[in-house]
Amino acid sequence: MTETVDSDRDPVDRDPVDRYDVHATESRWLAEWERLGLYRAGGEDDPRPRKYILDMFSYPSGDLHMGHAEAYSIGDVGARYWMMRGYNVMHPVGFDSFGLPAENAAIKRGLDPVAWTYANIETQSAAYRKFAVSFDWSRRLATSDPDYYRWTQWLFLRFFERGLAYRKASPVNWCPDDQTVLANEQVVAGRCERCHAVVTKRNLTQWYFRITDYADRLLDDMVELEGTWSDQVLTMQRNWIGRSVGAEVDFVIEGHDAPVTVFTTRPDTLFGATFFVVAVDSDLAATLAAGGEHEAAYLAYRDQVAAISEVERLATDRPKTGIFLGRYAVNPVNGERMPVWAADYVLADYGTGAIMAVPAHDQRDLDFARAFDLPVRVVINTAVGDASAVEAGTALGGDGTLVNSGGYDGLAKDEAIERITADLAAKGAGKKAINFRLRDWLISRQRYWGAPIPIVHCATCGEVAVPDDELPVRLPDSTTVDLAPKGISPLATAAAWLHVPCPKCGGDAQRDSDTMDTFVDSSWYFLRYCSPSYEDGPFDPAAVRRWMPVAEYTGGREHAILHLLYSRFFMKVLFDLGLVGCEEPFAALYNQGMVVMAGSKMSKSRGNLVNLGDELAAHGVDAVRVTMLFAGPPEEDIDWADVSPTGASKWLARVWRLAGEIGAAAEVDEAEDPPLRRTTHATIAEVTRLVESHRFNVAIARLMELTNALRKSVDAGHLGAPSVNEAIAALTTMLAVFAPYTAEECWARLGHEPSVHQQSWPVHDPALSTAQTVTCVVQVNGKLRDRVDVAPDVDEATLQELALATEGAQRAIAGAAVRTVVVRPPKLVNIVLG
RNA sequence: GCGCGCUUGGUGGAAUGGGAGACACGCCGGCUUUAGGUGCCGGUGCCUUCGGGCGUGGGGGUUCGAGUCCCCCAGCGCGCACCA
Numbered sequence: 001m002t003e004t005v006d007s008d009r010d011p012v013d014r015d016p017v018d019r020y021d022v023h024a025t026e027s028r029w030l031a032e033w034e035r036l037g038l039y040r041a042g043g044e045d046d047p048r049p050r051k052y053i054l055d056m057f058s059y060p061s062g063d064l065h066m067g068h069a070e071a072y073s074i075g076d077v078g079a080r081y082w083m084m085r086g087y088n089v090m091h092p093v094g095f096d097s098f099g100l101p102a103e104n105a106a107i108k109r110g111l112d113p114v115a116w117t118y119a120n121i122e123t124q125s126a127a128y129r130k131f132a133v134s135f136d137w138s139r140r141l142a143t144s145d146p147d148y149y150r151w152t153q154w155l156f157l158r159f160f161e162r163g164l165a166y167r168k169a170s171p172v173n174w175c176p177d178d179q180t181v182l183a184n185e186q187v188v189a190g191r192c193e194r195c196h197a198v199v200t201k202r203n204l205t206q207w208y209f210r211i212t213d214y215a216d217r218l219l220d221d222m223v224e225l226e227g228t229w230s231d232q233v234l235t236m237q238r239n240w241i242g243r244s245v246g247a248e249v250d251f252v253i254e255g256h257d258a259p260v261t262v263f264t265t266r267p268d269t270l271f272g273a274t275f276f277v278v279a280v281d282s283d284l285a286a287t288l289a290a291g292g293e294h295e296a297a298y299l300a301y302r303d304q305v306a307a308i309s310e311v312e313r314l315a316t317d318r319p320k321t322g323i324f325l326g327r328y329a330v331n332p333v334n335g336e337r338m339p340v341w342a343a344d345y346v347l348a349d350y351g352t353g354a355i356m357a358v359p360a361h362d363q364r365d366l367d368f369a370r371a372f373d374l375p376v377r378v379v380i381n382t383a384v385g386d387a388s389a390v391e392a393g394t395a396l397g398g399d400g401t402l403v404n405s406g407g408y409d410g411l412a413k414d415e416a417i418e419r420i421t422a423d424l425a426a427k428g429a430g431k432k433a434i435n436f437r438l439r440d441w442l443i444s445r446q447r448y449w450g451a452p453i454p455i456v457h458c459a460t461c462g463e464v465a466v467p468d469d470e471l472p473v474r475l476p477d478s479t480t481v482d483l484a485p486k487g488i489s490p491l492a493t494a495a496a497w498l499h500v501p502c503p504k505c506g507g508d509a510q511r512d513s514d515t516m517d518t519f520v521d522s523s524w525y526f527l528r529y530c531s532p533s534y535e536d537g538p539f540d541p542a543a544v545r546r547w548m549p550v551a552e553y554t555g556g557r558e559h560a561i562l563h564l565l566y567s568r569f570f571m572k573v574l575f576d577l578g579l580v581g582c583e584e585p586f587a588a589l590y591n592q593g594m595v596v597m598a599g600s601k602m603s604k605s606r607g608n609l610v611n612l613g614d615e616l617a618a619h620g621v622d623a624v625r626v627t628m629l630f631a632g633p634p635e636e637d638i639d640w641a642d643v644s645p646t647g648a649s650k651w652l653a654r655v656w657r658l659a660g661e662i663g664a665a666a667e668v669d670e671a672e673d674p675p676l677r678r679t680t681h682a683t684i685a686e687v688t689r690l691v692e693s694h695r696f697n698v699a700i701a702r703l704m705e706l707t708n709a710l711r712k713s714v715d716a717g718h719l720g721a722p723s724v725n726e727a728i729a730a731l732t733t734m735l736a737v738f739a740p741y742t743a744e745e746c747w748a749r750l751g752h753e754p755s756v757h758q759q760s761w762p763v764h765d766p767a768l769s770t771a772q773t774v775t776c777v778v779q780v781n782g783k784l785r786d787r788v789d790v791a792p793d794v795d796e797a798t799l800q801e802l803a804l805a806t807e808g809a810q811r812a813i814a815g816a817a818v819r820t821v822v823v824r825p826p827k828l829v830n831i832v833l834g
Numbered sequence: 835g836c837g838c839g840c841u842u843g844g845u846g847g848a849a850u851g852g853g854a855g856a857c858a859c860g861c862c863g864g865c866u867u868u869a870g871g872u873g874c875c876g877g878u879g880c881c882u883u884c885g886g887g888c889g890u891g892g893g894g895g896u897u898c899g900a901g902u903c904c905c906c907c908a909g910c911g912c913g914c915a916c917c918a
Contacts, residue, residue, distance in 0.1 A: 020872080189915090232913075235838065239914055246918085264918060277918095317835090318916085345916045355918050363835090364916050437917055560913090619872090630858070632847060642846050644859045649872050651858085657873090698848065701857035708857095715874085777853050782899045784853060811885080822898045828852050832898050 018660060020653040022620030025745045029754075030129065032744075038757055039083070039134040041090035044546070048088035052547045053079040054526055054586075055133075056555030056563070057094045060120035060142075061101050064127040066595040066602065066612050066640065067556075072133045073625045074592050074634045074696070075554035079134045080737040081691050084761040090547055092529040093128060093135035095121050097144040099518045100178060100194065103449040107483050113449045114478065117144055131621055132740040134757075139532045143521035148528065149451035150472035151538035152521055155570075157454060157465050158577060164210045165443075167463065171281070171348070172442055174202040179485030180446045181206060183517060184439050185240075185562045193562075201281075207453060207514065208440040211569045215241050215436045218568055221584055228588040230635070233560040240561045242437025247421045249356065249430040251276060251329040253340060256288065260329065263351035263435045266361065267424070268416035271405040272379035273356040274369070276329040276340045277322065279348035280305050285325070288340060294326040298342060305344045320345055320368040331356075332429040333420065334406060343368065351435055360387075363395040379404045380413070441566065443517045448475070448483055448490040450515025458502035458509035467503055473511065489513040522563055523570040526550055526585060537579075545581045553586040556594070564589070590694060593637035595628075610640050619645040622652055622739035629696040629738055652742045655707055655735060659746035661714060662728045668720035676713045679706060680727040681769035684762045687734050700738060706731050725750075730762040778803045779830040780812035796823045803829035 042048060055075035058068060079091035102113040121142055128135060141148055159165035173182040177197035181204060186193040211218075219241050222234055246265035253260055260278075264270075278285045280302050289298035301323040312318070322343030329338045338356075345364055346355050359369035360378040369376050370393060378387050382400035390396060399413045408416050424430030444453065452473045454466040466473055476497035481490045492498060492513035502509035524538065530547045531540035555563075564586070571585040594601065597608040615624050626648035631638040683706045690699035710727045718724050728750060736743035736756045747756035770792065776799060778786040786808025790799060800823050803809055809831060819834035 018873095232838070236913060239837080242914095242917065244917070262918080266918080320916090343916095345918095347917065350917045357918085362918070364918075367916090435917080557912090623872095630846090636847095639846080642859085644846085646872060647858055653872060697846090698857080701848075704857055711874090775853080779852080779899075782852090787853075820898070822852095824852070828899090830852080830898055 018657055020656040020742075022622065022649075022652075022741070025741050026130070026621055029741050029744045030132075032754055033757075036755055036758075038755060039079075039091060039136050040138055041092075041136050042088035044543075046088045048086055050547060051082045051087040051089050051551045052549070053082065053089055053091045054529075054550045054553045055091075055093075056553070056559065057096050057522070057525060058124060059099060059101070060095045060097050060117055060124050062120055063123055064131065064612055066610050066615070069131065069612050069624060070595050070628045070638060071554060071556065071592050072128070072131060073628045074590065074694075075552075076133050076625075077629065077691065077696055077737045078552050078554070078694075080740070080757065081761065083134065083757070084733070084736065084759060086760065090139075090529065091134055091136055092139040092532075093125075093133070093137065094139075094141040094525055094529065095124070095143065096518060096522050096525070097121060097142040098149075098450045098515075098521055100447065100449070103447055103483060106449075106478060107485070112478050114144075117142075117449075130616075131625075134740075139529050141525065141528055141532050143451075143518070143525060144449070146472045146474055147533075149521070151528070152451045152516065152524070153454040153466070153471050153473060154468060155524060155538055156516065156520070157468065159209060159573065160455070160465055162573075162577075164213065164573060165207060166210065167205055167207050169203060169205040171201045172204050172206055173199045174204075175199055178447075179487055181442055181444060183442045183519070185441075185565070206442050206444040207512075208442050209569070211441045211566075212436060212438055214569050214572050215243065215438050217572055217583070218565065219243055221568075221572075224584055225589070229586075230589065230591055233557065233564065233589065233591065236560045237565055240438060240565065244435045244437075246433060246435065247417070247424065247430055248352075248433040249332060249424060250428075251332065251356065253288065254328045254330065254337070256327070259429075260284065260354050261352050262354050262356050263433060264356060266358065266417075267420045267430070268402060268408075268411075268413050269358040269361045269379055270331065270333045270356070270420060271402075271408070272358040272360050272377050273331055273336075274338060274359060274375045274377055275357045276338045277343050277346045277355050277357050277365075277368070278325075278340065279346040279353040280322075280342040280344050282348040282353040284353060285342040288325050288327050289342070292326045294324060297323055298325060301342065308344075320364070320371045322368060322372065332424060332427065339374070341368075341372070349439065350437065359395065360390050361396050363397075366390065366393065366395040377404060441517075441569075443520055444514040445517055446487065446489040447515055448478065448481055450518060451521060452491065453512040453514050453516060455512040456500060456502055456509045457512060458505060458507060460507060461502055461504040461509075464502055464504050464509070470503075489515070491515065519562060519566050523566045524574075526567070527574075527580070539579075541579055544579075548580060549582050549585055549587045552588050552590060554590045554592060557591040560591075590634065592634050595638045595640055597639065598641040599639060615645060619649050620741070622742045623648040626652065626700060626739055630700045632697055634694055634696060651704055651707065652739055654711065655731060656742060656746055656749070658707070658710055658714065659728055659732060659749040661719065662724060663750040665720045667722065667725060669722065671718045671721040671724075673713045673716075673718040673721050673723045676709055676718065676727055677723045677768050678771060679709045680723070680730050681764045681766075684730055684734070684764035685766075685769055688761070688764070691737065696738070703731060703734060703738075732756060733759050733762050774826045776803065776826055777828045778806050778809050779828065780809055781833055782830060783812070785809050785812045790826050792826050794826045796825055799823055799825050799829060804831065
């Protein structure tokens with residue numbers, strides 16, 4: 001018998017039941033594991049098959065919370081399982097450590113962002129260790145390390161060289177609270193994704209990544225992810241990219257030099273176009289209105305629209321507004337003159353910011369036509385309705401045949417689209433086109449705590465890349481910078497840092513004073529992990545080829561179209577640069593649910609925060625982990641009010657007591673318990689399958705059943721039997737992935753040397769897991785009437801005979817005629833009466 | 835509005851088209867304990883004349899057999915949302 005944990009127990013406590021002291025266990029094994037140096041990924045020569053298990057890294061905002069506990073419990077099971085299965089597993093840890101909270105802490109509380117961030121990193125690192133996450137600590141990185149952001153900048157310059165990073169002036173999303181611009185992906189329903197302030201628009205010159213160049217590949221390559229990523233995330237990415245197939249059509253505007261192009265998915269409805277609309281906030285609208293008699297009215301309308309918030313503007317049930325610009329566009333298919341209007345229902349940044357309006361077949365156009373009494377012409381005969389429906393205000397969508405469309409009458413939709421597009425192309429007035437909803441990724445941020453953009457602006461040379469050998473462009477000391485939000489980057493206030501000679505001509509020049517979006521940092525961290533101290537590039541290409549793609553990626557659903565889309569984009573660019581060997585970074589993605597409290601998201605303002613530290617102090621790490629994993633399927637939310645850490649504690653203590661009793665007993669062959677052997681081997685088979693399919697709640701239920709079976713067996717006098725020893729060994733080994741401390745403690749109580757975490761996952765013997773008899777269900781007319789125990793290989797005829805003879809079947813048949821008997825050996829017989 | 839998903843005891847949840855409610859929580863009873871508990875054992879869907887009847891949001895269908903597959907409806911949740 002090995003040491004017990006109750007050495008510090010009160011000697012006057014005469015309690016006959018051993019008490020499992022979780023906290024003493026934790027401190028003992030935490031130190032021992034450090035000494036053993038577990039969980040380090042194998043090197044280049046390691047012959048084991050590799051598996052890259054990754055958890056989304058955390059932002060070091062403070063200590064870990066309940067959400068972290070859930071996410072890392074889930075990711076850790078996979079990592080530990082594959083290690084025990086003999087894989088060379090890389091399970092790295094790092095910190096997404098640039099970002100606003102550090103800067104806001106600096107502004108509010110006068111702290112140095114560097115000190116604040118790195119203190120939090122140490123706090124979180126200690127918490128991860130305590131929580132027993134099987135991380136390879138030798139690979140730890142932080143995106144705010146100069147050794148890391150040097151390569152973020154290096155990658156930016158490769159993008160810049162290829163024209164994938166560029167600057168343009170454009171109306172951009174502006175968060176008035178955070179005093180910085182935001183990417184489209186960071187605006188949720190018109191509000192800032194982070195602070196929920198209502199976003200406004202500003203015209204600014206900013207840096208963009210040309211993600212739209214990769215729209216097709218980002219969309220098409222999703223077929224590779226089908227089945228290993230959730231449909232929900234794939235759908236969200238598809239919708240976000242938003243590919244529409246149609247045509248571009250050129251309209252001549254009378255008195256305007258260049259024709260105006262519109263995008264439409266329905267060129268077959270061209271003959272139904274009765275007016276033309278340009279986005280009120282587009283340059284085109286201003287140009288068309290300029291100098292005309294309607295200019296004043298246009299400007300007034302534009303100001304009126306500008307005053308409405310983005311949130312209000314997004315409300316779809318708003319009445320349509322607009323203004324006539326006094327101009328006419330000419331329909332290229334029939335030469336008709338159509339009035340040109342400006343309206344806010346047409347978006348400046350989608351398509352060309354101008355549309356042909358076909359009110360009979362587009363609800364928005366119809367609403368507009370009815371508001372301003374514009375003509376409506378039905379040009380498609382559809383099954384869904386007719387002119388009277390249009391009259392009543394319902395546009396006719398769907399397929400049909402063309403009418404009122406000149407020589408195209410009678411054609412079906414698809415053929416009409418084909419012909420009309422081809423005819424336009426022949427006239428030089430249009431062509432087939434594909435349009436995306438995806439916009440280029442705006443990466444400039446007017447904040448201090450991020451990777452500086454490694455560009456120098458020179459009056460003579462323009463935008464000049466900082467030479468690679470001068471990277472990193474380090475952040476100036478925060479004390480030399482005015483961090484207060486003022487709409488321009490704090491870096492612009494660090495005069496000594498800002499002014500540098502132009503790398504090209506040596507003349508006076510200025511550094512770009514913006515920093516990069518932190519999503520740039522996190523778009524390649526999984527590559528840096530492969531060779532975290534590599535000095536000749538962002539990563540060692542050979543190491544990346546060995547480890548990538550990530551086999552299992554665990555993280556929250558909130559990144560469905562942010563981090564996950566950006567990372568996929570980066571990977572494709574790096575593939576094109578020849579730096580990586582695969583185009584998709586994450587072979588499988590698991591989205592864990594959230595931890596909520598009493599039905600709602602935990603928050604300070606709701607007063608329903610559950611403090612992880614308190615839970616750990618009350619129940620211990622293992623009980624909290626098991627509670628998270630046992631609560632339900634990992635992808636579902638956990639309501640902490642509905643679950644029971646007490647239940648988990650009880651189970652772990654049961655296993656601990658069993659291990660103590662069994663470990664203390666001498667092995668005796670005569671007390672064998674064959675049914676327990678079967679349970680053990682059946683459990684191994686099932687838990688293996690369940691862990692691989694991420695059904696941890698059911699896997700734990702099976703281990704609880706094995707525990708119960710083992711308790712019964714020991715109580716029935718089988719203590720010392722090989723079957724009992726085998727069962728506790730299997731249970732302890734499998735428990736290691738869910739409750740690492742308790743498993744290690746049990747392993748020691750069984751008399752083994754540490755560590756259980758270096759043991760192999762148990763292997764089930766099919767010969768032992770097969771039962772000698774199975775219970776066959778006897779149904780009459782589909783209703784359960786009796787059961788009969790039979791051999792697993794019973795034949796149909798025998799089984800039918802046995803079933804018909806059962807008391808329950810006879811009572812239910814009660815002399816009635818048997819029409820047919822469905823026999824499914826060995827589990828079921830259904831007797832159908834006539 | 836469009837798209838997707840979900841709906842099973844008091845609760846969280848199990849169930850390759852074949853025994854509904856595994857495993858837990860909670861509750862009830864018993865045992866052990868000076869007492870308490872994170873100990874041990876048993877019970878726990880509803881009804882019952884103890885034969886059985888009913889039961890997976892509601893309605894219909896397919897099938898020898900449906901929680902599971904199909905159709906309709908309701909409720910809840912999520913995503914997108916004037917994307918031409």
